[in-house]
Amino acid sequence: MLPEKTIERLSLYRRIVENYQIKGEKSAYSHEIAKSAGVTSSQVRRDFMFIGTNGRANSGYDLDELAVNIEKHLLSDTPDKFCLVGVGNLGTAILAFFHGRRANLIIKTAFDKDPELENKIVHGCRCYSIDEVERAIKEENISIGIIAVPAAEAQGVAEVLVSAGIRGIINFAPVHLNVTDGIFVENVDLTMHFEKVAHFTRLVEK
Amino acid sequence: MLPEKTIERLSLYRRIVENYQIKGEKSAYSHEIAKSAGVTSSQVRRDFMFIGTNGRANSGYDLDELAVNIEKHLLSDTPDKFCLVGVGNLGTAILAFFHGRRANLIIKTAFDKDPELENKIVHGCRCYSIDEVERAIKEENISIGIIAVPAAEAQGVAEVLVSAGIRGIINFAPVHLNVTDGIFVENVDLTMHFEKVAHFTRLVEK
DNA sequence: TAGATTGTTAATCGATTAACAATC
């Protein structure tokens, strides 16, 4: 099992490799990729060692081989199915952002408590009542839930998702979720990021 | 200067403290806060030590004092001014998310290359042509830029912002930005988060 | 007092980087 940080970098390397390929390049040196990724070349070489890609001294790493190995470690052969809970401003933006963007990253089902939205299709995604979570997740074999509801409702939504059989959660609500072991939770706390950048920008200015 | 991780936790503690206060509590133990934050109580005590808040054995930490000290270390007295570049789906959602949410987190100015948007007000934020970045940033004393443009344009936008005098950047484009030292860059890579949760959810399922 | 919690240090843990022989 690769460390979380390595997986995060693989996601970045993958896009860097794609860009080199688009430019028609066949290979790249660790220090070139390192500069694009904002990490050290030692880091890049170590990461590539982990995923089993060998370079050659003075020739660098074969981009096709890199692309294949990164995909193998990062992504699944079969698409990952996501559902979204909370079709507000943020939820809608998430749907728009991912609609058609990645073949193996599909958000096909959304839930909201607003009855107006029921059966509407938002950016390619059909909306259901929150009461249908259990049925839809089982029927459509969804493994990951996206939580984009207000903070106060997030824990309740997480519990509903988990009891419906979800195994992974992306939580956009600015609260820590208490879920049972074995559920992977990834937090994306926008307010925190904004406060963090505000804080460090002020320090830099001094 | 507090470490980045500590600042991230302060943002979370702050909301936890607010919730306790809303419930009418006057004090809280480190292990209670730790549970809400998803960290250890050692961590909480150490963080509180850093910000200079002392608790009392068997009484815990005074919430009012905590709130004051967290604010003091995390936030500024004067509001931080942000501008947004890229008023697409994601940019619009960011505006909606922060509109009126936090007193010292203000996005008042946005830029887009679409002339249709010029002078329109989106969620309380006025849109300008991208050519006006320099003028607006200096005139309105904006210190932080939010980049919500496609990956291919992000580096160029970053350079324009930096030369206009910005000191901090939140980058939503899935690329590493090369900027001069002294500019704080916070990356929020949604695709990476989605790939990461997909990856680890599959591992958990095995 | 007895029991629980705090403040703080030292130990642990894990991730990153420096270094260099091997290789091209």
Add this chain to the structure above:
DNA sequence: TAGATTGTTAATCGATTAACAATC
């Protein structure tokens, strides 16, 4: 060959946690 890059280990660095005397 000379010079540059890779593969990999050991050293470094930094953050987290365990531990426990002091305190309430």
